[in-house]
Amino acid sequence: MATEILMPQLGLTMEEGEVTKWLKKEGDAVKAGEPIVEITTDKLTNEVNAEVDGTLIKIVAQEGEDIPVKGLLGYIGKAGETVGAAPAAAPAAAPAAAAPAAPAQPKKDTSIIVIGAGPGGYVAAIRASQLGAKVTVIDEKYLGGTCLNIGCIPTKCLLHSAELISEIKDQGKDIGVDVEGVKVNFPQVIKHKNEISHKLTSGIGGLFKANKIKHVEGTASFVDSKTLAVKSPDGKTENMTADAYVIATGSINAIPPIPGLKDNPNCIDSTGALSLEKLPKSMVVIGGGVIGLEIACAYAAFGTKITVVEALDHVLPMLDGDLTKIGVAHMKKMGIEFHLECPVQSVENSAVGAKVVCLDKKTNKEVSFEAEKVLVAVGRRPNTKSINLEAAGIENQKGRIVVNDQMQTNVPNIYAIGDCVLGKAQLAHTASAMGEVAVENIMGIPAVYDERTNPTCVYIEPEAASVGLTEEKAKELGIDYIVGKFPMSGNGKALIMNGGEGIVKIIAGKEYNEVLGMHIIGPRASDLICEGALAIEAELTVEDLIATIHSHPTVTEAMREAALDSLGRCIHMPNKKKK
Ligand code: FAD
Numbered sequence: 001m002a003t004e005i006l007m008p009q010l011g012l013t014m015e016e017g018e019v020t021k022w023l024k025k026e027g028d029a030v031k032a033g034e035p036i037v038e039i040t041t042d043k044l045t046n047e048v049n050a051e052v053d054g055t056l057i058k059i060v061a062q063e064g065e066d067i068p069v070k071g072l073l074g075y076i077g078k079a080g081e082t083v084g085a086a087p088a089a090a091p092a093a094a095p096a097a098a099a100p101a102a103p104a105q106p107k108k109d110t111s112i113i114v115i116g117a118g119p120g121g122y123v124a125a126i127r128a129s130q131l132g133a134k135v136t137v138i139d140e141k142y143l144g145g146t147c148l149n150i151g152c153i154p155t156k157c158l159l160h161s162a163e164l165i166s167e168i169k170d171q172g173k174d175i176g177v178d179v180e181g182v183k184v185n186f187p188q189v190i191k192h193k194n195e196i197s198h199k200l201t202s203g204i205g206g207l208f209k210a211n212k213i214k215h216v217e218g219t220a221s222f223v224d225s226k227t228l229a230v231k232s233p234d235g236k237t238e239n240m241t242a243d244a245y246v247i248a249t250g251s252i253n254a255i256p257p258i259p260g261l262k263d264n265p266n267c268i269d270s271t272g273a274l275s276l277e278k279l280p281k282s283m284v285v286i287g288g289g290v291i292g293l294e295i296a297c298a299y300a301a302f303g304t305k306i307t308v309v310e311a312l313d314h315v316l317p318m319l320d321g322d323l324t325k326i327g328v329a330h331m332k333k334m335g336i337e338f339h340l341e342c343p344v345q346s347v348e349n350s351a352v353g354a355k356v357v358c359l360d361k362k363t364n365k366e367v368s369f370e371a372e373k374v375l376v377a378v379g380r381r382p383n384t385k386s387i388n389l390e391a392a393g394i395e396n397q398k399g400r401i402v403v404n405d406q407m408q409t410n411v412p413n414i415y416a417i418g419d420c421v422l423g424k425a426q427l428a429h430t431a432s433a434m435g436e437v438a439v440e441n442i443m444g445i446p447a448v449y450d451e452r453t454n455p456t457c458v459y460i461e462p463e464a465a466s467v468g469l470t471e472e473k474a475k476e477l478g479i480d481y482i483v484g485k486f487p488m489s490g491n492g493k494a495l496i497m498n499g500g501e502g503i504v505k506i507i508a509g510k511e512y513n514e515v516l517g518m519h520i521i522g523p524r525a526s527d528l529i530c531e532g533a534l535a536i537e538a539e540l541t542v543e544d545l546i547a548t549i550h551s552h553p554t555v556t557e558a559m560r561e562a563a564l565d566s567l568g569r570c571i572h573m574p575n576k577k578k579k
């Protein structure tokens with residue numbers, strides 16, 4: 001039976017390719033592994049190899065045709081064998097000389113109300129205004145949402161102070177910076193954080209003015225799918241209407257129903273931990289997720305004794321396992337104590353502050369930890385209670401709004417973005433990307449939210465960042481892959497910056513070497529990861545990363561070395577493998 005030659009998927013984002021040149025003609029003998037047809041996407045050119053020995057018995061897709069991924073290109077079979085017409089399922093080829101579609105023109109003067117001024121809402125508003133919409137943003141609390149006021153920026157402020165302290169304490173003497181009596185001025189740490197937040201949030205006010213966006217202070221709630229009731233701080237309620245609505249109301253910290261937790265004033269959430277007046281001597285962190293560990297790292301560097309209790313048998317499940325190992329080892333070196341498989345059962349009062357009682361599943365015994373403060377960081381839930389989704393008939397699961405990839409809800413004039421939507425990462429840049437997609441669709445410019453280039457960054461010490469497939473996920477999906485790794489200890493700049501702690505790991509497809517995932521732990525990993533995201537978006541191969549000259553001395557060189565390692569071509573490390 002003849003073997004189909006199909007359009008391969010050369011990268012995570014590839015949807016179709018053009019048949020640029022057949023390298024064999026019908027009737028030619030071909031050998032498995034031999035290039036038979038050249039294809040081009042909008043980003044790269046590659047050759048498709050024969051999967052089996054035989055004869056190219058039929059060419060189905062002609063040169064110049066655009067064929068979707070998995071579309072039929074031709075058949076290899078026995079000489080003289082015939083094959084029928086292309087199966088009905090084979091996607092039809094586009095006419096070779098089709099005129100390009102005219103770019104969509106934005107619909108001017110559409111009115112849009114955005115509910116929530118976080119990184120989802122304010123970015124959506126600015127993009128909508130650029131496209132000619134009349135935009136109003138309603139927020140009940142602050143410009144900048146969780147991210148700028150009580151989330152990303154405040155935590156990173158604390159972590160920056162913490163990093164400086166750690167560098168001086170841990171590295172100072174060795175690198176010739178001998179500072180006597182380094183200490184934390186904790187009220188100043190908090191003051192600096194507040195100043196940075198304030199600068200950024202007032203910047204958003206300025207951007208709204210520049211873009212002629214109306215800002216209304218108040219709590220919005222749907223009356224029906226076409227009307228919002230907005231209650232202002234003075235208690236007055238006004239009805240407002242628009243052609244389209246974007247819900248961007250974000251999320252709030254989840255408070256688990258653990259007995260004794262709510263009543264204990266020493267149990268705080270991330271917002272509380274970012275505005276303490278005094279540095280606590282000790283802190284139990286419930287939850288070894290992103291919030292728990294970032295705050296744990298900051299306070300551990302300031303000198304607080306940190307104990308993390310986590311229900312699962314591992315922390316930070318979103319990261320590639322190789323990164324987690326290095327991160328956890330460093331956090332242990334900082335003095336952070338981890339108790340895994342220790343779900344919290346209750347919280348009791350104690351003279352110190354609070355006592356956290358857990359069930360240690362490894363021994364099946366009760367264990368307890370006392371501390372001045374207890375940080376509860378067990379996830380975030382959608383902040384949609386006040387918006388009255390039911391009145392507008394918006395489909396949701398426990399408050400998480402169901403959307404399609406255009407960010408549209410089941411009610412055609414209502415879109416939702418960011419932390420309040422179902423099944424997506426709860427990250428600031430995710431919310432912003434969704435915001436742009438939502439308003440472009442409202443304004444008549446087709447756009448879809450595609451999370452394949454969405455990086456995850458965890459600002460622990462050292463920073464960890466990840467984009468695309470982890471090795472664990474590639475295995476789970478049954479993808480044939482190659483791995484390239486390079487330790488930061490072999491990189492001059494990393495050695496200078498943090499003693500060479502960390503690693504770069506690249507996952508690439510085995511056949512075409514296209515980058516499928518990049519994972520970095522080490523200095524400035526959260527900045528470096530964008531090269532991986534770009535590689536995935538542009539369907540680059542490890543050869544493309546290698547062909548790009550990386551500046552010296554920079555940590556970026558470690559990424560090129562990881563790409564070299566995937567082909568057994570490392571320069572700054574002996575090679576054990578050959579592809
Ligand atoms: P939000 O930022 O939550 O904004 C929602 C806005 O809606 C708020 O201003 C709220 O007042 C308003 N609102 C709610 N209901 C109504 C209503 N009915 N009427 C009017 N207004 C309303 N993400 C990262 O990418 N990187 C990080 O480093 C990072 N660090 C974080 C650290 C912490 C401690 C926390 C808690 C979160 C962190 N996040 C981080 C997550 C990030 O903050 C969120 O993903 C992001 O803020 C979500 O944006 P959003 O626009 O969907 O919602």
Ligand code: NAD
Binds near residue numbers: 309
């Ligand atoms: P999370 O889901 O990342 O982690 C919560 C952890 O708590 C999990 O590991 C869970 O197993 C554990 N847990 C739950 N119940 C428990 C119990 N009873 N006892 C012990 N452990 C328990 O949630 P988070 O850390 O609260 O963060 C919420 C979201 O905020 C993140 O998913 C992320 O999207 C966002 N965030 C992102 C960043 C960043 O991008 N750097 C930083 C902070 C927050």
